[in-house]
Amino acid sequence: MKFVRLFLPPPQWRVPVIVLAGILVGLGLYTLRISNAVSYFSDRSETCMNCHVMAPQFASWQHSSHARFTICNDCHVPHDNVLRKYLFKAQDGLRHSTVFTLRQEPQVIHVKEAGIAVIQENCIRCHLHLVEQTTAVEVSGANYAHGRGKLCWQCHRETPHGRVNSLASVPHARVPRLSRVVPKWIEDFVHRQPTSK
Amino acid sequence: MKSIIQIVQEKPWVGWLLFVLTVVVVFFIGLLASTIVERRGEERAMFRLLKPIADWEPRNEVWGENFPREYQTYLATSDTVFRSKYNGSATVDMLEQYPSLVVLWAGYAFSRDFNQARGHYYAVKDVRFTLRTGVPQPATCWTCKSTDVPRVMNEKGVAEFYKGKWADLGSEIVNPIGCQDCHDNKTMNLRITRPALIEAYERQGKKVQDATLQEMRSLVCAQCHVEYYFKGKEEKYLTFPWDDGMTVDGMEEYYDNVEHVDFVHALSRTPILKAQHPDFELYRTGIHAERGVSCADCHMPYRSEGGVKFTDHHIRSPLNNLANACQVCHREEQGTLVKNVYDRQDKIVDVRGRVEEALVKAHVEAKAAWDAGAAEDEMKPILRLIRHAQWRWDYVAASHGGSFHAPLECARILGTAMEKVQEARLLLSQVLTRRGVKWPVAMPDLSTREKAQAFIGLDMNKAREEKRKFIDTVIPEWDRAAKEREGKMGDAYVR
Numbered sequence: 101m102k103f104v105r106l107f108l109p110p111p112q113w114r115v116p117v118i119v120l121a122g123i124l125v126g127l128g129l130y131t132l133r134i135s136n137a138v139s140y141f142s143d144r145s146e147t148c149m150n151c152h153v154m155a156p157q158f159a160s161w162q163h164s165s166h167a168r169f170t171i172c173n174d175c176h177v178p179h180d181n182v183l184r185k186y187l188f189k190a191q192d193g194l195r196h197s198t199v200f201t202l203r204q205e206p207q208v209i210h211v212k213e214a215g216i217a218v219i220q221e222n223c224i225r226c227h228l229h230l231v232e233q234t235t236a237v238e239v240s241g242a243n244y245a246h247g248r249g250k251l252c253w254q255c256h257r258e259t260p261h262g263r264v265n266s267l268a269s270v271p272h273a274r275v276p277r278l279s280r281v282v283p284k285w286i287e288d289f290v291h292r293q294p295t296s297k
Numbered sequence: 298m299k300s301i302i303q304i305v306q307e308k309p310w311v312g313w314l315l316f317v318l319t320v321v322v323v324f325f326i327g328l329l330a331s332t333i334v335e336r337r338g339e340e341r342a343m344f345r346l347l348k349p350i351a352d353w354e355p356r357n358e359v360w361g362e363n364f365p366r367e368y369q370t371y372l373a374t375s376d377t378v379f380r381s382k383y384n385g386s387a388t389v390d391m392l393e394q395y396p397s398l399v400v401l402w403a404g405y406a407f408s409r410d411f412n413q414a415r416g417h418y419y420a421v422k423d424v425r426f427t428l429r430t431g432v433p434q435p436a437t438c439w440t441c442k443s444t445d446v447p448r449v450m451n452e453k454g455v456a457e458f459y460k461g462k463w464a465d466l467g468s469e470i471v472n473p474i475g476c477q478d479c480h481d482n483k484t485m486n487l488r489i490t491r492p493a494l495i496e497a498y499e500r501q502g503k504k505v506q507d508a509t510l511q512e513m514r515s516l517v518c519a520q521c522h523v524e525y526y527f528k529g530k531e532e533k534y535l536t537f538p539w540d541d542g543m544t545v546d547g548m549e550e551y552y553d554n555v556e557h558v559d560f561v562h563a564l565s566r567t568p569i570l571k572a573q574h575p576d577f578e579l580y581r582t583g584i585h586a587e588r589g590v591s592c593a594d595c596h597m598p599y600r601s602e603g604g605v606k607f608t609d610h611h612i613r614s615p616l617n618n619l620a621n622a623c624q625v626c627h628r629e630e631q632g633t634l635v636k637n638v639y640d641r642q643d644k645i646v647d648v649r650g651r652v653e654e655a656l657v658k659a660h661v662e663a664k665a666a667w668d669a670g671a672a673e674d675e676m677k678p679i680l681r682l683i684r685h686a687q688w689r690w691d692y693v694a695a696s697h698g699g700s701f702h703a704p705l706e707c708a709r710i711l712g713t714a715m716e717k718v719q720e721a722r723l724l725l726s727q728v729l730t731r732r733g734v735k736w737p738v739a740m741p742d743l744s745t746r747e748k749a750q751a752f753i754g755l756d757m758n759k760a761r762e763e764k765r766k767f768i769d770t771v772i773p774e775w776d777r778a779a780k781e782r783e784g785k786m787g788d789a790y791v792r
Contacts, residue, residue: 110302124323131330134337152340160606162511163599165626168589201332264601272344272364272607274486276510 140193145171146276151200153209157261159273164260175222176215188218208266216251217241223252350482353448356783357475360482366607370600371475373611374416381616382639383646384698389413392746397657399749400741401687404563405571406432408753409760414697417474417612425467425772431764435533436461440491441521443470444477447490455492459533467771468778479517487513491520497537514591515577522576522592522697524548526557543578545692545710549685563753565663567680572691579696583703595622614698638701645693645700648711652690655718659683662725662738669732679728682721689714 109117132138139147145161148154161167166175177192178184192215199205211219220241224231231237239249257263305312346363354360361368379385391411392399402408410428420442424430430438437459440446449469450458481488489495489505494516498505508516527533541547541554552570559571580586585595593608598621600609615622616638623634663679693699693707693714700707726736741752750757 106301108300108302120319124319124326127323127326127330131326131333134330135333152336152343156606160599163594163606163625167511168626200336201329262601262606264604264606266604269604270606272367272485274510 135197140189143171143173145173148172149275151196153200153205153267155273155275156265156267156270157209158275159270160261160265162275164258164262166260170226170260174226175219178218178221179225180221188214205267207268213241213245216244219253220244220251227252344485346483352482353451353477354482355444355448355472355475355477357444357472360476360480364476364485366602366605367610368476370607371610371612372418374613375418376611376613377415379614379617381614383642383700384413384614385617386416386613387413388415390746392749395653396743396746396749397653399746399755400564400657400660400743400753401653401691402560402571403660403753405560405569406430406434407571408750408755409757420473421471422473426764426768428760428764430463431760431767434463435459435527436463436466437527437533437535438463439466439470440493440535442474444472444475445470447477450492456532456534459527459535460531464771467775468782471776471779471783474521478520487517489516489520491535493525493535493537494520494523497539500540511589511591514593515580515586518592518596519577522574524573524575524578524692526552526559526573528555543581545575545578545689548575548578549688552688562660562683565660565680565683566667566676567660567663567683567687569684570688570691572688572695574695574697575692576697576699576702579693579699579706580702582706585702590626598622598625641704642700645704645707645711648708648715649690649694652686652711652714652718653694655715655722656683656687656690657743658738658740659686659718659721659725661740662722662729665734665738666725666728666732669729669734671728671732675728679721679724682717682724686714686718686721689717 136147136150139150145158149158157172161170161172173189177189217240220239224237224239228237235249236252239251243249244251253259299307301311305315348359348362350360350363357368357371361371374386377387380387380389389412391413392408398411399408402411406429409431412423412427415423424438424442440459446458449466478490479487487510495505505516523537525535525537528536538548538551538557541551549570557570558568560569561567562569577592580592595615596612597608597610598618599606600621601607609618609621611618616635619631619634624631627634629637660683663676663683666676666679689710693710696702696707729736729738741748743749743752747757
């Protein structure tokens with residue numbers, strides 16, 4: 101309490117200080133709101149579309165065979181325990197948002213070392229029955245970093261995003277955005293309201 | 298310990314330091330917020346149309362200026378070379394190939410002319426040239442043929458559009474199926490432009506607006522590739538018969554309840570239901586739909602050109618594009634995959650042919666029964682069986698690719714069709730025997746289209762001559778009027 105009291109303003113300043121603190125907190129909340137911050141706790145692939153530079157990744161995933169069974173997080177965050185999952189998500193997310201905010205994203209986005217380890221882990225997590233009889237099951241991010249073994253996608257190069265990758269690679273991809281799918285006049289008509297032009 | 302007030306009182310610079318620190322914090326939070334907003338806006342700005350497209354612009358070439366890759370691949374739907382075992386994009390005279398169809402559709406325009414459909418590019422052309430439009434048709438027939446339809450519907454109103462005559466809109470409907478049928482002109486997002494689908498969804502208590510992007514990639518096709526009918530003698534209101542379910546049984550029940558009849562059969566006097574093309578409904582019962590695969594996934598897969606990936610707008614049979622359509626998921630060799638498709642088609646076509654044969658016999662036998670003086674009540678249950686059997690046969694026969702989309706459901710439907718038609722024939726044999734007519738009834742020679750058409754009494758020469766006259770006189774007039782209007786549209790519609 102002593103520590104708190106240290107920062108208490110004199111009584112005649114209280115009201116302005118409360119207002120100022122409110123402004124500061126409000127500004128913070130506004131930032132959370134416009135950045136869709138809450139969506140980052142979800143597992144939806146649409147969340148990754150909060151940054152438009154991810155559109156090529158979304159579009160190529162959506163047109164791949166993996167789209168039927170996986171979402172972004174299935175491959176790109178660890179799944180062995182919840183703590184590690186959210187720790188990794190937080191680390192990765194903060195790095196991404198920093199790079200994006202500072203406009204430092206490269207024209208062609210490559211996965212980094214930590215991401216490689218997680219993806220490789222997840223390939224094996226689902227496809228274990230395909231590799232358990234072979235040495236491929238031993239390949240991990242750490243092993244690979246030491247030159248032992250090849251990563252799955254060094255041979256399966258089209259899986260799932262394909263080899264053509266750059267921010268400009270899908271100029272017209274329709275990645276999910278919340279918007280009207282029905283023209284207004286048809287909506288009006290169906291609901292028997294006067295037609296507007 | 299002193300409170301901050303005392304500290305500031307003693308050393309005023311601490312107060313200033315606090316002030317500056319707060320300014321810095323607020324400044325950076327504000328900056329962060331503004332860059333987030335900015336980058337959000339960028340997302341919209343990234344998608345810029347070089348040449349904005351006006352609302353309800355029907356001309357695909359105008360849209361194509363903004364999207365050369367999509368447009369060029371769309372133009373490839375003009376290909377008429379590809380032929381698979383049973384389908385493809387070539388013109389195939391189906392009546393020539395299956396002359397019994399002439400008898401099954403006796404009394405209906407389909408007995409005059411029925412070709413295997415070509416690509417979207419030919420939608421308007423083919424409907425102009427078919428002999429089926431030689432008889433008066435309602436304007437509703439245009440609904441699925443052209444990008445001009447949403448434009449005219451928007452101007453005239455939907456019900457008004459349907460009410461008109463087909464020939465009256467000839468100069469309005471000139472651009473074939475294309476861009477604006479599925480895309481929003483500003484965002485290029487998928488959209489539904491045909492009211493019938495939205496209305497059918499609403500009647501089922503569903504909302505098209507709630508569809509995900511993946512669902513939309515099938516629903517834009519389901520605007521047309523579905524079973525439908527024209528409701529009302531005058532209204533001719535395009536309606537999907539889905540209220541009692543989207544299955545063959547549900548739709549049969551629906552049609553029976555509203556007592557819908559497409560035509561009365563010229564030989565057997567059966568109140569026939571003509572199935573259109575329940576492609577979407579059959580696809581929904583198949584394994585690909587069950588696994589969340591959309592129409593576009595196989596019929597418009599991704600394709601890359603240099604450093605760019607885009608949706609191939611050459612909408613076609615996946616058999617013509619196996620690598621991109623099938624092998625994204627299936628690792629088998631091309632030959633194996635083709636065999637897998639043909640195996641399914643072969644089996645369904647086999648049963649379909651058997652039902653077809655039995656149906657022809659039933660119609661001819663029913664005619665013999667009428668000729669022998671059969672009574673209305675005697676024939677009523679028989680005609681009901683024939684109605685249902687032919688509906689079920691047609692449901693499979695008319696669907697594009699149904700035998701691959703949903704082989705199991707097709708086999709079930711054909712099985713029930715066979716059961717019904719044979720039951721009808723059993724009853725017919727009793728009627729005929731009671732009247733002393735010898736069984737089996739003699740069957741006509743249906744080895745060619747001409748023989749079949751002569752058997753049902755169609756004067757094809759007259760039909761062809763009328764069509765020729767129509768093509769030579771009316772169509773040039775439509776095109777001239779359309780050109781004049783679109784020339785004007787150039788100023789009004791393109792900014």
